Amino acid sequence: MLVKTNWDNIMNKLYIFSPGFGLRNISPFCLKMEMALTYLTIDFELIELNDPRKAPKAKLPYMELNGETLSDSEIMFEQLNAITDGKLYNGLTAEQKAIGTAFSRLAEDHLYWLLVASRWLEDDWFPHVDAAFFAPMPIPLRWIIPSIARKQVRKTLQLHGLGAHSREEMKAFARRDLQAISDAIGSKPFLLGNEISAFDFTVGSMLSGILDNKPDTWLSPIAREIDHLVDYTERVQQTIGVYGRIDP
Template sequence: MLELLQFHPAFGLMNPSPFCMKVEVFLRLAGLPYRCRNGEVPLRMPKRKLPVLRDGDLLVCDSQAILVHLQQRYGAGMPASLTAPETAGELVIRRTLEEHTLFAGLWLRWVDPPAWPQLKDAMFGRVPAPLRWVVPPLVRRKIRRDIWGQGVGRHSREEIVARAKADLDAVVELLGPLPYYAGQEPGALDATVYAFAANMLWAPIDSPLRAHARGHPRLVAYAQRMRERVGA
């Protein structure tokens, strides 16, 4: 059976990581049997990040590489919308979310002072003392450094929020009147968009981005439709 190595679920979501949630959503849409191994440590993984998929003796790292692997190996039994080649527009939406919006969201969770206590309790509540007092600031420092290195972390809070809102507005606009980004049935991109949308809308961490997302009726309806489709 396929085994998904990922972070612990949190916030009542499949996963607080959009990348881990993306893979699990895709697995459910594809109807593939799998089990989750939660609470893995990224530093133990080949690329030092999660998720990782174990398929027999094969370890597949990186969420997009996992989706491609599943499409290539098991695509014959999937709905056609899940195996359709990625269009140029879909690539742009996915890259916007994964390589820009992500870092704004990380900043608003891990760096923004009002959000940090809520996140720390959710992410590290299972860590035994005294590590519970030592590990969170170390992880936070690393993530802050990563966000700075990517570039988003060099902006002011107001600029980060404005950029994330602009990303979200564009992604919602590109959905148009269709029920899913792939059309009448969900496709691979929908696994990505839903993972980000669910984390924005339903993670119990107050932020300007969550309020902005909830102000998009089309996004809220889309996320609810996807939640009903995958059952989480």
């Protein structure tokens, strides 16, 4: 996919996961980067990479921007803001940036891992993970790697702390996270006010990954029950013209 804008003559490349779970961008971190680049009208090409171990930090997304390789979406955001003379965070006060940063941390360092748990730890949902991530692998790796990867994710969640909790306890964590986001939005169209900001890309992408999963995980109906979240997520995607789901 090529997004045509009018930046410079160097073709920038954003490396993302292949589609899955009814999503074009299987990772909220990939989706938020696509939103940011589109918002900034920077030319870029989307390149699917099935094996994140081939990425510089063994995770996706990563990108080649003006000939420089960047990993981690937060680092990419900071670089994008620098090379566009502050356009990514244009007009935000110090207080708004503080609030946006706090909700980005909530979304990416807590809510995200609840999304991972809802996909990877549930026996009735893991076959969708298996098909999305491991189907292209040759035999016998196709038989071996999914189990190894699932054990690694389970271990990571244990180290994070969330993996020690029951599903019902994780649901309660999720409700509090999602309610906090809803309360922060309130009657505003976006997280920080009337105008969309880079922090909406982070929060909106995470919510898209939760709401637009096909089929639902246990996290999806919880998000739909919370006021504002469905409308807010749709508004963010519609405003930028970039959607997480395959059929917008």
